[in-house]
Structure formats: C-alpha cells, structure tokens
Amino acid sequence: MEKKANIIDVAKYLGVATSTVSRALQNHPTISAKTKKLVLNAVRELNYSPNKIAANLRSGTGNSIGVIIPKINSNFMSNCIFGIENVIYPSGYNLIICQSTENYEKEVSNIRTLIDSQVSGILISVSNETASADHLAMVKSNNIPLIMFDRIEESLEVDCIVNDDVKATGDGVEHLIDQGYTKIALLNGPEHIYVYKNRYNGYRQALALNAMELKPDWVIQNINSQQDAYKATCLLLDSPHPPDAIFCAGDILALGVLEALKERNIKSPEEIGVVGYGNDIFGGLTTPTLTSIEQYPQEIGASAAQIMLQILEDKNVKTIPKTISIKPRLIIRESSSRKTRE
Amino acid sequence: MEKKANIIDVAKYLGVATSTVSRALQNHPTISAKTKKLVLNAVRELNYSPNKIAANLRSGTGNSIGVIIPKINSNFMSNCIFGIENVIYPSGYNLIICQSTENYEKEVSNIRTLIDSQVSGILISVSNETASADHLAMVKSNNIPLIMFDRIEESLEVDCIVNDDVKATGDGVEHLIDQGYTKIALLNGPEHIYVYKNRYNGYRQALALNAMELKPDWVIQNINSQQDAYKATCLLLDSPHPPDAIFCAGDILALGVLEALKERNIKSPEEIGVVGYGNDIFGGLTTPTLTSIEQYPQEIGASAAQIMLQILEDKNVKTIPKTISIKPRLIIRESSSRKTRE
DNA sequence: CAAATTAACGCAAACGATTGTTTAAATACA
DNA sequence: TGTATTTAAACAATCGTTTGCGTTAATTTG
Numbered sequence: 001m002e003k004k005a006n007i008i009d010v011a012k013y014l015g016v017a018t019s020t021v022s023r024a025l026q027n028h029p030t031i032s033a034k035t036k037k038l039v040l041n042a043v044r045e046l047n048y049s050p051n052k053i054a055a056n057l058r059s060g061t062g063n064s065i066g067v068i069i070p071k072i073n074s075n076f077m078s079n080c081i082f083g084i085e086n087v088i089y090p091s092g093y094n095l096i097i098c099q100s101t102e103n104y105e106k107e108v109s110n111i112r113t114l115i116d117s118q119v120s121g122i123l124i125s126v127s128n129e130t131a132s133a134d135h136l137a138m139v140k141s142n143n144i145p146l147i148m149f150d151r152i153e154e155s156l157e158v159d160c161i162v163n164d165d166v167k168a169t170g171d172g173v174e175h176l177i178d179q180g181y182t183k184i185a186l187l188n189g190p191e192h193i194y195v196y197k198n199r200y201n202g203y204r205q206a207l208a209l210n211a212m213e214l215k216p217d218w219v220i221q222n223i224n225s226q227q228d229a230y231k232a233t234c235l236l237l238d239s240p241h242p243p244d245a246i247f248c249a250g251d252i253l254a255l256g257v258l259e260a261l262k263e264r265n266i267k268s269p270e271e272i273g274v275v276g277y278g279n280d281i282f283g284g285l286t287t288p289t290l291t292s293i294e295q296y297p298q299e300i301g302a303s304a305a306q307i308m309l310q311i312l313e314d315k316n317v318k319t320i321p322k323t324i325s326i327k328p329r330l331i332i333r334e335s336s337s338r339k340t341r342e
Numbered sequence: 343m344e345k346k347a348n349i350i351d352v353a354k355y356l357g358v359a360t361s362t363v364s365r366a367l368q369n370h371p372t373i374s375a376k377t378k379k380l381v382l383n384a385v386r387e388l389n390y391s392p393n394k395i396a397a398n399l400r401s402g403t404g405n406s407i408g409v410i411i412p413k414i415n416s417n418f419m420s421n422c423i424f425g426i427e428n429v430i431y432p433s434g435y436n437l438i439i440c441q442s443t444e445n446y447e448k449e450v451s452n453i454r455t456l457i458d459s460q461v462s463g464i465l466i467s468v469s470n471e472t473a474s475a476d477h478l479a480m481v482k483s484n485n486i487p488l489i490m491f492d493r494i495e496e497s498l499e500v501d502c503i504v505n506d507d508v509k510a511t512g513d514g515v516e517h518l519i520d521q522g523y524t525k526i527a528l529l530n531g532p533e534h535i536y537v538y539k540n541r542y543n544g545y546r547q548a549l550a551l552n553a554m555e556l557k558p559d560w561v562i563q564n565i566n567s568q569q570d571a572y573k574a575t576c577l578l579l580d581s582p583h584p585p586d587a588i589f590c591a592g593d594i595l596a597l598g599v600l601e602a603l604k605e606r607n608i609k610s611p612e613e614i615g616v617v618g619y620g621n622d623i624f625g626g627l628t629t630p631t632l633t634s635i636e637q638y639p640q641e642i643g644a645s646a647a648q649i650m651l652q653i654l655e656d657k658n659v660k661t662i663p664k665t666i667s668i669k670p671r672l673i674i675r676e677s678s679s680r681k682t683r684e
Numbered sequence: 685c686a687a688a689t690t691a692a693c694g695c696a697a698a699c700g701a702t703t704g705t706t707t708a709a710a711t712a713c714a
Numbered sequence: 715t716g717t718a719t720t721t722a723a724a725c726a727a728t729c730g731t732t733t734g735c736g737t738t739a740a741t742t743t744g
Contacts, residue, residue, distance in 0.1 A: 094459055
C-alpha cells in the first residue's frame with residue numbers, strides 16, 4: 001500500500017516549487033499556461049489530489065456545513081435534508097449531519113462538535129427540549145453563520161426559513177367553516193415549540209375573524225403521538241359538547257382521530273370533519289382520504305441552504321437577519337369535504 | 343469579535359509548553375494530576391477547544407465517516423441513516439452525508455470528495471446506475487475502510503450488511519401459497535440491482551420448492567414507480583391467463599396494484615392476494631391493509647456502523663470480509679389473508 | 685553515597701497545504 | 715545600451731496541533 005502522493009511529490013516530480021503547483025491548481029494568473037498544463041499532467045500521473053484538511057488548516061476556510069435536526073427519520077426532515085444537500089453539493093461543501101434526538105444536552109454537544117470541526121456554517125432545527133439559546137449564541141460568537149429552519153428559537157437574531165403556519169392553519173380552519181362546520185377543535189403539539197404556537201395562533205385568529213366561538217375545552221395541547229391523539233379524540237367525543245370538526249397539527253395525529261372515529265362508527269366528513277398537517281404520503285390512502293397541508297420541506301431546506309451559501313460568499317457583508325416564509329398549501333381531500341362541489 | 347484561543351494561548355497563560363497542554367488534555371500518564379487540573383482550569387477560563395482540523399492533520403487520523411446513499415428522502419434510507427448516526431455519535435466521529443441521486447457520475451464525485459476530506463471510513467449503498475466498481479476500488483487502495491449496505495456491489499470484497507431478501511421473498515411467496523393462491527406473479531425492480539435480483543431468486547426458489555409453475559408472463563421486471571406498477575397490473579389482469587396473486591418488490595408498487603384492483607372492482611384478498619415489501623407506514627392504512635416485509639432499516643444502518651467502528655479501532659487487524667444478514671420479517675395483513683385463522 | 689531509574693515536562697520537528705514576499709528572467713521604454 | 719517594468723516562479727513563514735526525543739530534578743537502588 002503506497003503512500004498517497006502529496007504536493008511535494010508533485011513539485012519534485014516536475015522540479016518546481018510547491019507554491020507553483022498550488023497556484024497552478026487554483027488557476028492563479030501568475031502561473032503560465034505552459035506550467036499549468038505540466039502540473040495538470042503530473043497530477044494525473046501521480047494520482048494526486050489535495051489534502052483538504054491541510055488546505056483548510058492553512059487557509060482558515062472550512063470545507064463543510066453542519067446540519068442539526070431532531071431526527072432524520074421523518075418524512076418532513078429527510079425531505080429538508082434532501083433539499084439542503086441538492087443545493088450544497090454543487091458548491092463543494094460537505095454536509096455534516098447531526099441528530100439532537102429531541103435532547104437538549106445532545107444538541108449542545110452537537111454544536112460543540114461542529115464548532116471544533118471548523119464548519120463554515122450551521123443549519124439547525126431545534127429540539128423540542130431547547131429552551132435556552134446560549135449554545136446558539138456561542139455559534140454566533142465564534143463568527144460562524146447560523147440559520148434556523150422550521151423549528152426556530154425566536155430569541156435569536158438570525159436568518160430563518162419557516163412555513164407560514166399561522167396562515168396555513170387559518171386556511172385550514174376557514175375551509176372547515178366554509179364546509180359548514182361550526183364547532184372546531186384543535187389537537188396541537190407542545191405549545192412552546194415555534195410551529196405549534198403558530199398553528200394555535202392561526203386557529204384562534206381564524207375563529208375570531210369569523211366570529212366563532214373558541215371553547216377552551218376544544219383546544220388540546222401537547223399531543224405527541226397517534227396514541228395521544230386517539231385518546232384525546234375519545235375524550236372530546238364523550239364530552240357534553242363534542243366538536244363537529246377537528247384540526248390536527250400533524251398528519252399522524254389525524255390518524256389517531258380517524259382511528260377513534262372508525263371505532264365509534266362516526267362518519268367523516270359527514271358527521272365530523274378532519275384536517276391534518278404535513279401532507280404525509282399516507283394522506284391519500286386513509287378512509288376517508290385526509291385533507292392536509294403541504295409544507296414543501298424540500299423548498300425549506302433548499303432556501304436555508306441558499307441563504308447559507310450567499311452568506312458564505314460575501315462573508316464581510318453584514319445584512320440584517322431576515323425571515324423567509326415558504327407558503328404552505330391546503331390539500332383538500334375527503335375528510336373535510338361535506339359540501340359537494342358544483 | 344476576538345480570535346478563538348488556541349493551544350499556544352493556553353500554554354502561555356500557564357507558562358508551560360504546548361506539549362504539556364496537549365498531553366494533559368489527552369490524559370497522558372506522564373503529566374501529573376496537578377498540572378492536568380491547572381490545564382483544565384485554564385481551558386475553561388480561556389474557553390479553549392482544540393482545533394480538530396489541525397489535530398487531524400498532525401495525527402493523520404480522520405475525524406469523520408462518510409455515507410453515500412442514493413436518496414435520503416425515503417423511509418428506508420432515512421431510517422438507515424438514523425441507525426448509523428445513533429451508533430456513530432457516541433464514538434466522536436462526524437457523519438458526512440452525500441447523495442448520489444442514483445447517478446453514477448455523482449457517486450464517483452462523492453467518493454473523491456470523501457477521500458480528499460480524509461474521512462476515516464465510508465459506508466455506501468450504491469446507486470442503481472453503478473455498474474463499475476473502480477471508484478470503490480479506489481477507496482480500498484487509499485486504505486480507507488469501506489462497508490456496503492443494502493444495495494451492494496458484489497464484485498468487491500468488503501464487509502456487507504444486507505437483508506436476506508431471498509428468504510424474505512420466499513417466505514412471502516410461501517405465505518401466498520399457504521393461503522391457497524396458485525398463480526403468483528412478481529412485480530420487481532431493475533433486475534441488475536442486488537436486492538431485486540435476490541427478490542427474483544427468492545420468488546423462483548419458493549415456486550420451485552413447491553412444485554409450482556413459473557410463468558414468464560407473470561414476472562415483470564424494471565418496475566420503478568406506482569404508475570409503472572399500475573400499468574403492469576392492468577396488463578396482467580387483461581392477459582389470457584391472469585394471476586391470482588401478486589408479489590411486489592416494494593410497497594409503493596403494491597399501491598399501484600391496489601389502485602388497479604380497486605378500479606376494476608376486483609376484491610383483495612378474495613380474488614387476488616397482494617404482498618408488498620418494506621413495511622412502509624401506510625401499509626396499515628390501505629384498504630385492504632397490506633401484507634408486507636419489514637426490513638429493519640435502523641438495524642441495518644446500526645450494524646454497518648458498528649462494523650465500521652470495530653475496523654477503525656483495530657486498524658491493522660486484517661480480517662476476511664464478511665456479509666451480515668439482517669433477517670426481515672413477514673407482516674401479515676388483510677391483502678393476503680384469504681383463509682380465516684382459527 | 686554514587687549510580688541508576690523514574691517522573692514530569694520542554695524543545696522542536698513534523699503534518700500538507702496556502703500565500704506574502706523575494707528573486708530572477710524577460711520585456712519594454714527612452 | 716542601460717534602466718524600469720512586467721512576468722513567472724522560488725523562498726519561507728504559517729495554520730494549530732501532536733509526538734519523538736532530550737533534559738532536568740526527584741526518587742530509588744545496591
């Protein structure tokens with residue numbers, strides 16, 4: 001097993017200085033076309049490729065971008081990563097991916113690792129345990145660009161890419177109203193998370209705008225799983241004033257709702273309307289098919305990555321942090337369509 | 343914005359040599375407990391953390407592990423990555439993730455990038471365009487450990503983690519036979535891909551073992567999408583000798599089958615049995631619910647990662663490459679259950 | 685008590701590139 | 715022809731660590 005050739009080998013092979021080789025490879029103007037050609041040939045001959053670690057150390061510029069997400073194995077997140085990778089790849093950066101697994105300690109540890117690894121920038125969607133922003137501030141104080149997407153920490157002034165959850169939820173609720181539902185419940189995630197807070201606000205605003213009652217009993221927060229949603233639905237249905245529609249802040253939650261309805265032989269959309277969130281692939285397969293909200297996760301990831309590349313390009317240009325909002329879209333299916341379209 | 347402290351700053355602060363600081367941080371035995379304590383304090387004081395780039399360069403040991411997959415936004419792959427990350431994270435390595443997007447050129451480019459970035463090892467699931475193994479051989483010749491999972495290139499002698507697709511498919515087919523189906527068709531992916539080749543073999547063997555006819559017309563290869571599967575099913579049903587069961591080498595394909603059946607008002611499982619592959623989340627939601635094969639992607643990823651860590655630990659120990667087979671499991675649901683259980 | 689160990693740390697050379705500064709050769713100009 | 719300018723490449727410092735080896739002082743040994 002021979003040692004990999006380094007720049008010195010190439011230089012010796014040609015009888016030139018390493019600086020010449022280095023500059024030739026960077027297409028530096030002070031190197032003549034002739035020597036450039038020679039270098040290129042020698043490089044091929046010796047199967048040389050530059051050691052990026054060494055280059056990074058010397059030049060100070062990193063070669064990779066870090067991404068921290070709660071968990072990668074969700075439809076939403078893996079599509080975000082897909083979008084990010086597509087944009088980052090052509091630029092030559094590597095993607096270093098970390099999972100916080102919804103754990104604050106691990107998220108902090110991830111940040112440290114990425115900083116120590118000299119990443120050029122960090123994209124993050126924070127864990128649901130994350131209350132403090134100290135670790136994120138640390139990123140900024142290390143002069144590393146930071147961008148948040150989807151799950152953001154509002155106390156920090158950085159670029160953000162989010163969905164307009166308020167509007168999307170509002171659209172969903174208005175659609176239910178439009179279909180003649182009048183008693184609309186909300187099954188929401190943990191309220192302290194940015195997106196769920198917004199979905200709650202969207203729900204409230206839509207009701208207010210339509211002069212409709214908001215019964216506190218109909219708002220159930222902190223629902224995290226299909227199981228939770230199933231139970232919550234049962235409670236709602238058994239209450240003295242059951243709702244006639246349920247807006248779910250996640251498609252998985254909607255599955256729990258449908259499960260409870262099926263069990264009790266309650267028809268949807270006839271008796272109860274259901275709207276989910278996320279437009280997961282199974283939405284078209286349930287009975288009834290599920291009205292939901294498409295979030296365009298690939299676009300979210302791609303936008304975040306684009307902003308990052310922009311920042312990395314003109315490093316010194318200090319712009320004010322902006323928030324980009326990707327417009328979600330209501331996908332109407334059976335579970336909420338009580339009126340027949342004409 | 344102050345410069346980040348480096349090891350020289352720490353050494354000066356304490357009036358010791360950088361070597362002392364370095365060794366103290368590595369808990370080297372020749373450094374006294376007292377100095378170690380002093381160093382630790384100074385490190386905290388100055389908010390120092392070692393520059394891994396520099397450390398890697400000097401020590402030669404890399405700090406990250408590369409992963410190449412076709413696309414990250416599939417249920418199977420994102421769960422593999424999940425498994426990989428869980429195992430890799432505690433070891434201190436970073437995960438660099440690349441997508442080949444099923445493109446051979448890009449896969450080669452990914453390999454180059456990872457080699458240039460001095461990764462300590464590479465995990466790969468090859469693209470379906472990959473015919474040559476030259477780029478993979480390059481990894482070996484650079485003395486970088488290589489492990490393949492799921493989609494493997496058989497011409498190369500490296501550790502592999504796969505499903506026993508032959509057996510799993512056999513189990514699925516035998517289950518159909520067991521349920522009284524006698525004319526079993528196969529909707530398969532591109533035959534040149536390892537997993538699909540095996541699923542085809544499993545299908546053949548099961549039929550042979552049960553002395554059943556294999557009609558070439560019932561084997562349809564190179565089906566890549568729900569759309570493809572839908573069309574293929576229509577052709578099968580319209581043929582002079584239609585099958586009474588269809589084994590699909592993917593759950594998405596099974597969706598296409600169910601679509602075609604529904605359209606023609608053909609009942610499953612009564613008239614036609616259907617088995618999918620992958621146990622995607624929607625399998626429990628279709629009508630009828632879909633019998634499928636659970637592949638345990640997280641375990642596949644985790645195993646691959648474990649082997650990698652083992653190899654990295656005792657670098658010099660040369661072992662013969664082994665193939666680890668994760669046993670898939672048949673999940674029986676409605677679409678294939680013609681007999682009532684007693 | 686002199687000699688030999690041992691413990692604890694400092695010195696300085698790597699690792700493999702990049703890049704500011706010089707130098708040497710070639711060309712331009714008067 | 716002699717000087718100024720441009721061009722092309724060499725020289726050498728540097729990035730922030732790690733690590734082999736040398737050094738000193740303290741400790742043990744016979």
